[in-house]
Amino acid sequence: MEHAVREEQGKLVVSFQGEVDLEHSPKAREVLLGAVKKKQDVLVDLSEVSYIDSSGVASLVEAFQSSKKAGSSFGLVSVNPAALRVLELARLDRVFTIHSTLAEGLGGGS
Amino acid sequence: MSGDPNGEYVIEVENLVTHYGDRQILKNVNLRIRRGEIMVIMGGSGSGKTTLLRHLMALEKATSGSIKLLGSDVTQLNEIELYAMCRKIGVSFQGGALLSSLTVGENITLPLREHTDLDQTVMDIMARMKLEVVNLAGFENLMPSELSGGMLKRAALARAIITDPALLFCDEPSAGLDPVVSSALDELILRLRDAMDMTIVVVTHELDSAFRIADRITVLDQGAILTVGTVEEVKNSDNERIQNLLNRKFEVEEPDPEEYLARLMGHT
Numbered sequence: 140m141e142h143a144v145r146e147e148q149g150k151l152v153v154s155f156q157g158e159v160d161l162e163h164s165p166k167a168r169e170v171l172l173g174a175v176k177k178k179q180d181v182l183v184d185l186s187e188v189s190y191i192d193s194s195g196v197a198s199l200v201e202a203f204q205s206s207k208k209a210g211s212s213f214g215l216v217s218v219n220p221a222a223l224r225v226l227e228l229a230r231l232d233r234v235f236t237i238h239s240t241l242a243e244g245l246g247g248g249s
Numbered sequence: 250m251s252g253d254p255n256g257e258y259v260i261e262v263e264n265l266v267t268h269y270g271d272r273q274i275l276k277n278v279n280l281r282i283r284r285g286e287i288m289v290i291m292g293g294s295g296s297g298k299t300t301l302l303r304h305l306m307a308l309e310k311a312t313s314g315s316i317k318l319l320g321s322d323v324t325q326l327n328e329i330e331l332y333a334m335c336r337k338i339g340v341s342f343q344g345g346a347l348l349s350s351l352t353v354g355e356n357i358t359l360p361l362r363e364h365t366d367l368d369q370t371v372m373d374i375m376a377r378m379k380l381e382v383v384n385l386a387g388f389e390n391l392m393p394s395e396l397s398g399g400m401l402k403r404a405a406l407a408r409a410i411i412t413d414p415a416l417l418f419c420d421e422p423s424a425g426l427d428p429v430v431s432s433a434l435d436e437l438i439l440r441l442r443d444a445m446d447m448t449i450v451v452v453t454h455e456l457d458s459a460f461r462i463a464d465r466i467t468v469l470d471q472g473a474i475l476t477v478g479t480v481e482e483v484k485n486s487d488n489e490r491i492q493n494l495l496n497r498k499f500e501v502e503e504p505d506p507e508e509y510l511a512r513l514m515g516h517t
């Protein structure tokens with residue numbers, strides 16, 4: 140798994156590439172919690188993620204919750220169909236704000 | 250959705266022979282299962298269903314033959330490799346016992362505590378996610394003794410899928426459940442396969458359940474494969490022993506004397 144964090148239009152865009160699995164999700168969690176700590180709005184770009192397991196999704200949930208506490212927004216971008224099925228299975232598609240494109244995430248407020 | 254007919258085989262059993270003592274239990278079993286497929290194993294009591302499943306889980310040593318899971322021969326793996334394989338396998342045993350001294354949530358995260366060093370917060374969220382999936386949201390702090398039979402089975406399933414295994418093995422998941430609860434469990438098994446592309450092997454002797462969930466059915470008879478086929482193929486088979494199974498005659502066979510003795514001695 141690779142990751143990158145950049146700022147775009149005042150939002151932090153965190154992108155991951157590859158597999159966010161049991162082995163890599165601790166790193167993903169660290170990156171996510173670090174981004175949320177900056178109290179800026181966060182967009183998590185999953186377009187390059189080939190696989191995300193429950194530990195990766197749980198890390199997203201934890202980061203989302205902290206962003207709520209910090210009063211900033213937290214959105215997911217480009218969730219691929221396989222990952223979406225995993226989110227739907229645990230009914231998390233109703234919890235997260237999911238944008239189909241980065242432009243949409245940047246433009247649409249939260 | 251079912252196993253892609255051209256998909257790769259994730260379980261490959263070749264010429265599997267196994268003994269308990271001098272007694273041959275599995276007699277040259279050959280079986281291949283594709284990714285995303287739900288394979289139901291049926292057969293009379295004592296026909297070797299549980300034994301076959303225990304071999305697939307690498308819990309038993311075969312006399313001869315090979316068992317490949319996700320491309321690696323588990324009969325040849327060393328301890329460390331086997332340990333790594335364990336994360337990829339989910340198991341819901343006959344009886345489905347949770348540890349009575351731990352809460353439901355602690356039971357469910359047990360495999361994570363054994364196999365990973367994830368943060369406790371993450372493990373707790375994962376446990377709650379899986380409880381959502383099996384429709385037991387909010388039950389994480391209860392003790393197993395506070396759950397009904399159907400709830401225990403679902404909690405056992407939540408534990409079995411906590412690591413998002415590629416392969417899921419269930420031995421009699423709906424045994425002893427009433428039909429409504431049992432069909433809810435079937436729905437759940439289908440949902441897991443569809444959402445996570447899991448390959449699922451289920452041992453059952455509940456025909457309704459088998460027909461609902463199976464892509465293919467393997468019928469075992471006295472340790473040998475009688476047939477492997479789709480639900481339609483098995484239903485339409487003119488093999489007399491298979492028809493006996495469909496007519497629920499399997500369970501009233503004469504007991505195997507050795508097995509009966511073992512049972513009387515409490516060894517089963």
Ligand SMILES: Nc1ncnc2c1ncn2[C@@H]1O[C@H](COP(=O)(O)OP(=O)(O)O)[C@@H](O)[C@H]1O
Binds near residue numbers: 270295296511
């Ligand atoms: N640990 C064991 N030691 C000796 N014999 C066993 C053991 N486990 C199972 N058997 C015997 O192997 C045969 C197959 O058992 P099993 O796989 O449990 O059948 P099934 O699950 O189809 O009812 C039975 O005759 C049983 O008595």
Ligand SMILES: [Mg+2]
Binds near residue numbers: 298299300343
């Ligand atoms: Mg059995």
